[in-house]
Amino acid sequence: MSDLDHLLDLQANDTTADQLRHRRETLPERARLVELDERHRALEQETAEPRAERDRLAREQKRLEDEVATVEEKAASVDRQLYGGGVTSPKEAQALQADLESLKRRQSQLEDMVLEVMEQLEPVEAALAESDAALGQVATERAQVEAALADAEQAVEAELAQVTAARAELAAQVPTELLAEYERLRPQMGGIAVARLSGPTCQGCHLTLAAAEVDEIRRRPADALVHCPDCGRLLVR
Numbered sequence: 001m002s003d004l005d006h007l008l009d010l011q012a013n014d015t016t017a018d019q020l021r022h023r024r025e026t027l028p029e030r031a032r033l034v035e036l037d038e039r040h041r042a043l044e045q046e047t048a049e050p051r052a053e054r055d056r057l058a059r060e061q062k063r064l065e066d067e068v069a070t071v072e073e074k075a076a077s078v079d080r081q082l083y084g085g086g087v088t089s090p091k092e093a094q095a096l097q098a099d100l101e102s103l104k105r106r107q108s109q110l111e112d113m114v115l116e117v118m119e120q121l122e123p124v125e126a127a128l129a130e131s132d133a134a135l136g137q138v139a140t141e142r143a144q145v146e147a148a149l150a151d152a153e154q155a156v157e158a159e160l161a162q163v164t165a166a167r168a169e170l171a172a173q174v175p176t177e178l179l180a181e182y183e184r185l186r187p188q189m190g191g192i193a194v195a196r197l198s199g200p201t202c203q204g205c206h207l208t209l210a211a212a213e214v215d216e217i218r219r220r221p222a223d224a225l226v227h228c229p230d231c232g233r234l235l236v237r
């Protein structure tokens with residue numbers, strides 16, 4: 001095998017490694033994760049307002065219920081005074097009775113207000129429950145996709161490790177200067193630095209060389225380094 005044949009083997013190995021790295025970067029699970037994160041953000045954004053409304057109504061309900069409890073306590077206290085046997089004058093009893101009735105009315109008003117707030121809360125809670133369920137679905141799928149991504153990455157990494165391990169041996173077969181030329185050209189040539197000249201066609205750029213150019217190349221010594229006049233890649237004759 002000539003030095004250039006060895007270089008072609010190295011090129012094939014490097015191309016496989018490039019393809020594997022590209023596959024690793026473009027695994028479909030990665031795009032799906034981006035979509036899911038966008039969906040999560042959108043749902044969070046949608047629920048910000050109903051959440052604030054729910055919290056406001058819940059605070060209102062708590063405030064009203066606390067007030068009901070206070071009024072209830074006061075009423076119980078007046079009730080004890082009234083029927084505890086300590087009241088002797090009918091006037092005092094009448095005043096306490098009036099107090100008690102007023103407190104009962106207030107309690108009933110407050111309880112109606114609690115019910116109103118609870119009615120307002122109901123549809124907000126229902127909408128939030130739906131959003132929470134959707135967020136839960138997103139989280140579940142995200143975990144599945146992350147696991148699938150990890151598996152796919154691991155598979156590519158394993159292949160890449162094999163290809164990378166083989167590279168050192170392949171590179172050792174190529175003379176230092178030729179290897180340096182190859183490494184210099186590769187980044188400029190989209191990863192393909194050496195190509196076969198197949199008939200009059202460069203397999204790197206797929207352009208057909210002029211007959212005179214092909215003749216000129218054929219006349220060069222077998223070990224001479226020849227570049228494609230069109231793309232500049234190293235040619236293997």
Ligand SMILES: [Zn+2]
Pocket residue numbers: 202203204205206207228229230231232233
């Ligand atoms: Zn070419």
